[in-house]
Amino acid sequence: MSDPTLQIPQGWESRAPQGWEWQTLWEAIETGDHAYTGQKVQAAIDAKIDPRVILDDGLFPGFNLQSDRFSAQIIFIPEMLITARAMKKGLSLIRPLLAAQAEKPVGTFVMGTVLGDMHDIGQSIVTIMLENAGFNVINLGTDVHPDKFITTARANNADLVGFSALLSTTVYYQKVTIEEFAKAGDRKRVHILIGGAPTSPEWAQECGADGWGKDAVEAVRLALKLVKEQRQAWN
Amino acid sequence: MSEKVTVTFIDESGKTRPVEAARGATLLDAAHAAGIGIEATCGARGRCRTCRVKVLKGELSPPTIQDLVQLGDEEVREHFRLACQVKLIADCTAQPMPPREEAGHKILSGGKTVTEDSRLEIDSGVIKHVVRVNPPSDENLQTSDVEEVLSTLPVGTDRRVPIEVTRKIPSLIRTNKGVVTVTTFAGGIIDVEPGDTSAHLYGMAFDIGTTSIVGTLMDLKTGEQLAEVGSVNPQSIYGGDLMSRIAFAQFDPKKLQTLRAKALNAINDFVEEACTKAGVSANHVYKIVVVGNTCMHHIFLGIDVTHVGLAPYAPVARDLIVLPSKDVPLKGAPNAQVCLLPIVAGFVGADTMACVLATRIYESEQVRSLVDIGTNGEVVMGSKHRLVACSAPAGPAFEGAQIRNGMRGAVGAIERVHLNGDVECETIGDAPPIGICGSGLIDSCAVFIDARIIDASGRLRRERRELLTKALRDRFVDTPDGCEFILVHKDRSGRNEPIVLTQADIRQLQLAKSAIFSGVAMLQQVMNVPNADLTELMLCGGFGNYISIESAVKIRLLPELPLERITYVGNAALMGAQMALLSEVERRRSLDLARQIEHVALATHPQFQEIFVDGMNFSGTTFDAEKKSLAKAARESKLTATGS
Numbered sequence: 029m030s031d032p033t034l035q036i037p038q039g040w041e042s043r044a045p046q047g048w049e050w051q052t053l054w055e056a057i058e059t060g061d062h063a064y065t066g067q068k069v070q071a072a073i074d075a076k077i078d079p080r081v082i083l084d085d086g087l088f089p090g091f092n093l094q095s096d097r098f099s100a101q102i103i104f105i106p107e108m109l110i111t112a113r114a115m116k117k118g119l120s121l122i123r124p125l126l127a128a129q130a131e132k133p134v135g136t137f138v139m140g141t142v143l144g145d146m147h148d149i150g151q152s153i154v155t156i157m158l159e160n161a162g163f164n165v166i167n168l169g170t171d172v173h174p175d176k177f178i179t180t181a182r183a184n185n186a187d188l189v190g191f192s193a194l195l196s197t198t199v200y201y202q203k204v205t206i207e208e209f210a211k212a213g214d215r216k217r218v219h220i221l222i223g224g225a226p227t228s229p230e231w232a233q234e235c236g237a238d239g240w241g242k243d244a245v246e247a248v249r250l251a252l253k254l255v256k257e258q259r260q261a262w263n
Numbered sequence: 264m265s266e267k268v269t270v271t272f273i274d275e276s277g278k279t280r281p282v283e284a285a286r287g288a289t290l291l292d293a294a295h296a297a298g299i300g301i302e303a304t305c306g307a308r309g310r311c312r313t314c315r316v317k318v319l320k321g322e323l324s325p326p327t328i329q330d331l332v333q334l335g336d337e338e339v340r341e342h343f344r345l346a347c348q349v350k351l352i353a354d355c356t357a358q359p360m361p362p363r364e365e366a367g368h369k370i371l372s373g374g375k376t377v378t379e380d381s382r383l384e385i386d387s388g389v390i391k392h393v394v395r396v397n398p399p400s401d402e403n404l405q406t407s408d409v410e411e412v413l414s415t416l417p418v419g420t421d422r423r424v425p426i427e428v429t430r431k432i433p434s435l436i437r438t439n440k441g442v443v444t445v446t447t448f449a450g451g452i453i454d455v456e457p458g459d460t461s462a463h464l465y466g467m468a469f470d471i472g473t474t475s476i477v478g479t480l481m482d483l484k485t486g487e488q489l490a491e492v493g494s495v496n497p498q499s500i501y502g503g504d505l506m507s508r509i510a511f512a513q514f515d516p517k518k519l520q521t522l523r524a525k526a527l528n529a530i531n532d533f534v535e536e537a538c539t540k541a542g543v544s545a546n547h548v549y550k551i552v553v554v555g556n557t558c559m560h561h562i563f564l565g566i567d568v569t570h571v572g573l574a575p576y577a578p579v580a581r582d583l584i585v586l587p588s589k590d591v592p593l594k595g596a597p598n599a600q601v602c603l604l605p606i607v608a609g610f611v612g613a614d615t616m617a618c619v620l621a622t623r624i625y626e627s628e629q630v631r632s633l634v635d636i637g638t639n640g641e642v643v644m645g646s647k648h649r650l651v652a653c654s655a656p657a658g659p660a661f662e663g664a665q666i667r668n669g670m671r672g673a674v675g676a677i678e679r680v681h682l683n684g685d686v687e688c689e690t691i692g693d694a695p696p697i698g699i700c701g702s703g704l705i706d707s708c709a710v711f712i713d714a715r716i717i718d719a720s721g722r723l724r725r726e727r728r729e730l731l732t733k734a735l736r737d738r739f740v741d742t743p744d745g746c747e748f749i750l751v752h753k754d755r756s757g758r759n760e761p762i763v764l765t766q767a768d769i770r771q772l773q774l775a776k777s778a779i780f781s782g783v784a785m786l787q788q789v790m791n792v793p794n795a796d797l798t799e800l801m802l803c804g805g806f807g808n809y810i811s812i813e814s815a816v817k818i819r820l821l822p823e824l825p826l827e828r829i830t831y832v833g834n835a836a837l838m839g840a841q842m843a844l845l846s847e848v849e850r851r852r853s854l855d856l857a858r859q860i861e862h863v864a865l866a867t868h869p870q871f872q873e874i875f876v877d878g879m880n881f882s883g884t885t886f887d888a889e890k891k892s893l894a895k896a897a898r899e900s901k902l903t904a905t906g907s
Binding site for chain 1: 306308309310327328329502504506507509510513514572573574720721722725745746766767770773864866867872875876877879880887
């Protein structure tokens with residue numbers, strides 16, 4: 029397998045002012061330099077570059093490179109996390125501008141760790157990656173009661189709900205939470221994704237989830253695929 | 264179509280045993296229902312190979328993805344399957360065949376004994392009173408047999424005599440001139456025997472670990488150790504690590520009883536074995552101290568562990584417990600009082616309390632730390648002024664689980680790795696290598712960091728391998744699934760294929776070691792103790808004995824302290840149990856200490872994530888930093904070249 033390489037966006041020069049360069053931002057995201065990321069993104073905004081262009085040409089190349097490396101296990105959680113944080117910094121500046129342009133989120137995703145489980149890192153990485161992919165993510169944190177998932181999904185017309193479990197003793201609550209969605213009559217209104225170290229594709233099937241991702245990158249890919257599939261509408 | 268199928272199990276000696284099972288049940292369920300012990304270390308989730316069977320005859324459900332992942336195409340073609348994955352659809356014949364590397368691993372016992380602790384004053388609380396009882400002789404006197412016995416005993420003896428003892432009294436005090444031996448524990452009568460048996464006063468201490476159970480028989484008069492027993496915890500067949508054990512029994516009282524019976528039977532057998540070894544009667548075992556983590560403690564007592572496994576992971580009961588053996592029940596030692604040490608929290612149990620007792624960390628002037636490296640490790644830190652504790656669950660990587668060629672520390676496991684231009688591996692028992700155990704994993708990563716095969720971020724070198732020797736270069740394999748490093752080439756391997764360390768294996772190790780490292784670091788932060796002020800770090804438990812401390816520091820499993828400050832203190836849990844066995848002062852002290860220890864919940868601590876993520880890194884530099892410094896060196900060399 030050849031190592032992932034930086035994919036330089038074609039024709040970026042035509043979308044940026046004369047003399048502009050993105051290389052330093054790609055590197056800043058890659059190495060997780062969130063201070064520089066903030067400065068450079070702000071400079072781009074001040075230079076009146078379209079926020080969509082800043083996102084696609086400025087932020088994504090470095091981020092995608094690290095995501096691919098993470099997926100291939102070439103880099104690990106610490107490096108992925110600092111990249112994700114730098115990315116988040118950049119996004120926080122751009123998101124209000126995108127909203128002002130009435131750019132709609134790809135979908136609404138309710139995320140959390142199941143009842144009885146305090147693990148946070150995995151789902152927080154997935155959250156940032158989903159946000160980067162354009163989702164509106166509502167993160168409920170850890171130790172989340174099934175009712176909380178249901179009411180939040182309802183209140184926000186969620187397209188997808190995802191919950192992680194990191195203990196052999198708490199995967200049980202993935203199943204319980206899905207059952208509660210069914211009891212509430214909301215199971216067909218959302219796609220449900222599960223994940224976490226003790227889970228497997230077989231478990232996803234057994235507990236009635238719509239999908240399982242082995243890592244954050246796969247979770248995002250799956251979410252993008254599922255969000256296009258037909259569901260029952262929210263009342 | 265019949266709802267039942269017959270599975271015929273064949274054991275190693277060729278003996279067959281037909282078992283009836285429901286169609287659709289798994290082969291593993293069928294085996295367990297029939298009492299056939301097939302280990303399923305991962306908790307029957309298809310994530311390990313311990314339940315491997317060879318199917319000799321009959322039709323089965325198709326292999327699952329888990330079968331293929333764990334066993335590989337070739338084994339599946341040869342009819343090897345995972346018993347937890349196979350669903351029964353017709354009659355069949357199967358032979359349990361756990362992989363060789365899972366069998367017979369090292370169990371830690373022995374080491375330093377408590378009698379070497381010169382400061383321990385023996386006061387087990389068990390006293391034998393040899394007395395002469397005069398049976399009532401005058402009808403006008405309002406008395407009874409029991410009252411006559413009590414009149415010979417010290418004032419303050421509990422007047423409530425157990426009914427079993429009362430039943431023995433009438434005949435005993437009327438034979439042998441009324442000479443009897445009355446045994447009391449903490450002022451309460453526990454037995455009466457004919458004649459003088461004061462020479463026979465024994466007790467046992469047990470440490471019920473998730474992986475193994477060890478125990479010792481001791482003379483309660485002299486403190487001498489008379490026998491030692493131990494084995495793998497027989498509950499292991501229902502899940503190797505603690506969490507899968509809890510998951511097994513969760514919400515199901517029957518399964519809890521199954522686990523409990525395994526522990527009770529083992530303890531009964533150990534009492535018998537130890538007494539036979541020492542040539543003493545089990546009737547003379549009067550006190551049994553049991554320590555174990557919260558889960559083992561609860562299961563031993565038949566207490567539901569469902570909620571111990573769920574946040575906020577609270578134990579059901581925490582105090583000192585003393586029970587007559589019939590209430591446990593432990594039939595093997597009918598006269599014993601069974602004592603359990605207190606618990607601090609759901610994952611800081613009675614075993615940790617025993618370690619605190621044994622190491623006397625509570626009277627230290629300077630700050631010391633106590634670390635149990637394990638699947639569910641614990642860290643205690645403090646001094647006479649303050650004690651804090653946390654659980655540091657490393658997961659099963661140190662036991663070789665979820666490592667491609669991982670195995671427990673058994674014969675043929677790589678336990679040391681050296682570098683001498685090329686890689687050299689030492690195995691347990693000097694046998695041909697068949698896998699790598701936790702200590703080998705730690706050692707190999709430490710050595711590879713120095714050799715620049717791995718960098719500080721845990722990345723296997725992918726770039727500029729020409730900087731390495733050819734022998735090392737040739738050990739890299741790039742597969743579609745990622746990079747691997749060959750530890751032992753096929754021709755030297757004991758398993759007809761090379762033994763490799765994969766990038767994913769290193770990632771598993773990083774997660775495991777950071778759990779321990781960040782546990783220590785968090786307590787240091789809570790106590791405000793920099794490395795310079797941490798006087799001693801004591802390693803206890805089985806695993807601490809086998810690792811190279813130098814390597815553990817190198818990979819940042821342990822904090823960077825001068826090596827002489829890191830010591831191995833043996834099976835401190837068992838030693839603490841022995842102390843509580845021999846001394847009531849120590850046993851009662853454990854309760855004071857348990858209430859004094861502050862429990863730090865890592866997961867909810869605001870700084871934990873930062874520390875945990877940082878803890879995943881090894882020491883040293885990254886290849887990226889190396890790349891930069893090389894580039895800088897190149898620029899500078901150009902500069903000097905042009906300058907001259």
